[in-house]
Each structure stands twice: as structure tokens, then as C-alpha cells.
Amino acid sequence: MHADETDIDLSLVQRLVATQFPRWAGLPVGPIKSVGTSNAMYRLGEDMVVRLPRVAGPAKDVEKEHRWLPLLAPSLPFAIPVPLGKGTPGEGYPWHWSVFGWLEGENPDVGRIAEPRLVAEDLADFVAALHRIDPTDGPPSYRSEPLTARDASTRDAIEELRGIVGTDAANAVWDAALHAPVWSGPAVWIHADLQPGNVLLARGRLSAVIDFGCLGLGDPAVDLIAAWYLLPADGRDVFRSALGADEAAWTRGRGWALSIALDELRYYRDTNPAMATIARRVIHAVLTDQEHTR
Structure with missing residues (x-):
């Protein structure tokens, strides 16, 4: 998927665990199928x-996750990863790495969520709780820049994907986002990457939120991308109402969702079909949503 991607396989993981965490050396190790693109994941025993x-x-995010996730977890209404060990470079692998507790659940298929309104309420509860946590000393989010800083790359993506996405409609959504009033309050904790590969459902409800690589402080509207990444149309209004998102925030959130999805489709359309499919669906949802609000 990436030109500079390092080689990771089962043997490497087994060697890293055996040499750095000998107490776990005898546990079975197996790859986990995931649409994730930044990290490779392997099941270690039954609960790691x-x-x-x-x-x-993403290697730069390891330290951040180990510092902040244990501090954020007690204030959140759903499970998040619990760091159990931080590995160091070794066996030819160049970066720090992590062992986390295993979290039960499945990534959602947005078109098959049985009770989208309930999931929307759960997501809103998580987002609201995260945004309330004291931001003192928090780092900037990976997506802490203003939308205007993404203008050139987003316009380039729209043009590059001409014929694949509706160019005029995409430009209209993006223009609206750029002209929406900016967030004037203090930066808050945001997850900044609430999409199908980063949440887990169990028994039809949200059970956990994972992958906090984009975690940090920023505009709370960034987390509104969940409306288009994770919810069908009949769940979006519930999500927005539960969070009390005003028109400006909703418009910025829609712009964020479009910009991120365009970048993902452009980057992964030939290398990660699953991610490209998600990006196409999000773009369609954003543009359809815009049409319905006119």
C-alpha cells in the first residue's frame, strides 16, 4: 500500500514478542484481517x-497512545485500547510498537447496521464525552489544521477523480465548508478518524473505539465525519441532534468527510479495494446529503 512500507510477517512478530516479552513467548500469534492501512495487527493469545x-x-504515534489512552479511558463511555506493553526496535524492525488488550466486536458494515439510530446515539455519547475531557497539555491532532490548509490538496483530488466523482457537486460541498464560520472555541480532544475500521460493534451497539493515531486537540467538527463514515442517512440526524451540532459545525464536518474520503480514494483506489470502497460510499453520502439540504 505504501512505497516506504516495512516488511512485517508472522515470524517477525513471533521473534519480537519472544525477545522483548518472554512471558508471552509461548502464546499463539496470528494475523488479523483489517482494512487498516497504517498498522499491521496480530492476535496474541486470547486477550491481546x-x-x-x-x-x-504512524510510528510517531506510539508514544502518544501509550501516554494518553490510559488517561482518557476512565472518562469515556465505551472501551478503548489499553496499552499492555511498548516494544522497541529489534529483529530488523525499525520502530516502537505496541501490545494492547484485545477488544471484542466487529467493524460495522454501514449498510447492514440493524439499529442505526441506537448506534448514532452511542457514537454521539462517545464523541461528547471525549470533547469534554480536560485538554491541558494535549498534543495537536493529526487533523488540527483549518480546512483552508487542505484547499489545494482537496481541489487537486477532485480534479484527479473527475469522472469518478461528481466534480461540480464536490466543489459545491467544499466551497460551503470553506465559507462556514470557523470554530472559535478552544481546541478539544478529538479522535479525528471515526470510520468503519476504527470502531467495533457488539450485539448491534457500539462496544469500542480503536486506533487513536490521529488523536489530539482540534475543532470538534472533525469528529462529525462519523455521520457519513459510519451512519446511514436515518442515523445522521440522530447523531447531529444528540451532539447539538449547529449548521456551521455540520458544514465543516461534511467538508472534512469529503476531503478525507477524496484523499483516501485517490491514494488507495489501486492498492486497497476495501478502503477505496469505503471512500466511494462516503463521497456519495456526502454529495447526496448536500443535495437533500438544498
């Missing part, structure tokens, strides 16, 4: 998961 960055960028 090994998570190794594929490229240098």
Missing part, C-alpha cells in the same frame, strides 16, 4: 493484540 506501524508516520 500486537500492533506494528507499517511506515514511519
Whole structure:
């Protein structure tokens, strides 16, 4: 998926665990199928998961996750990863890596969520709780920049995907987002990547939120991308109402969802069919949603 991706396989994971965490050396290790693109994950025994960055960028997030996730977890209404061990470079692998507790659940298929309104309420509860946590000393989110900073790359993506996405409609959504009033309050904790590969459902309800690589402080509207990434149309209004998102925030959130999905489709359309499919669906949902609000 990435030109600078390091080689990771079962043998490497077994060697890393055996040499750095000998107490777990005898546990079975197996790969986990995931649409994730930043980290490779392997099941370790029954109740742990090994998570190794594929490229240098996500490797920088390991320290952040180990510092902040234990502090955030008690204030959140749903489970998040609990760090159990931090590995160091070794066996030819160049970066720090993590062992987390295993969290039960399945990534959602947005078109098959049985009770989308209930899931929307759960997501809103999680987002609201995260945004309320004291932001003191928190780092900036990976997506902490203003939308205007994404203008050139988003316009380029729209043009590059001409014929694949509706160019005029995409530009209209993006223009509206850029002209929406900016967030004037203090930066808050945001997950910033609430999409299908990063949440788990169990028995039809939200059970856990995972992958906090984009975690940090930013505009709360960034987390509104969940409306288009995770919910069908009949769940979006519930999500928005539960969070009390005003028109400006909703418009910025829609712009964020479009910009992120365009980048993902452009980058992964030939290398990760699952991610490309998600991105196409989000773009369609955003543009359809815009049409319905006119």
C-alpha cells in the first residue's frame, strides 16, 4: 500500500514478542484481517493484540497512545485500547510498537447496521464525552489544521477523480465548508478518524473505539465525519441532534468527510479495494446529503 512500507510477517512478530516479552513467548500469534492501512495487527493469545506501524508516520504515534489512552479511558463511555506493553526496535524492525488488550466486536458494515439510530446515539455519547475531557497539555491532532490548509490538496483530488466523482457537486460541498464560520472555541480532544475500521460493534451497539493515531486537540467538527463514515442517512440526524451540532459545525464536518474520503480514494483506489470502497460510499453520502439540504 505504501512505497516506504516495512516488511512485517508472522515470524517477525513471533521473534519480537519472544525477545522483548518472554512471558508471552509461548502464546499463539496470528494475523488479523483489517482494512487498516497504517498498522499491521496480530492476535496474541486470547486477550491481546500486537500492533506494528507499517511506515514511519504512524510510528510517531506510539508514544502518544501509550501516554494518553490510559488517561482518557476512565472518562469515556465505551472501551478503548489499553496499552499492555511498548516494544522497541529489534529483529530488523525499525520502530516502537505496541501490545494492547484485545477488544471484542466487529467493524460495522454501514449498510447492514440493524439499529442505526441506537448506534448514532452511542457514537454521539462517545464523541461528547471525549470533547469534554480536560485538554491541558494535549498534543495537536493529526487533523488540527483549518480546512483552508487542505484547499489545494482537496481541489487537486477532485480534479484527479473527475469522472469518478461528481466534480461540480464536490466543489459545491467544499466551497460551503470553506465559507462556514470557523470554530472559535478552544481546541478539544478529538479522535479525528471515526470510520468503519476504527470502531467495533457488539450485539448491534457500539462496544469500542480503536486506533487513536490521529488523536489530539482540534475543532470538534472533525469528529462529525462519523455521520457519513459510519451512519446511514436515518442515523445522521440522530447523531447531529444528540451532539447539538449547529449548521456551521455540520458544514465543516461534511467538508472534512469529503476531503478525507477524496484523499483516501485517490491514494488507495489501486492498492486497497476495501478502503477505496469505503471512500466511494462516503463521497456519495456526502454529495447526496448536500443535495437533500438544498
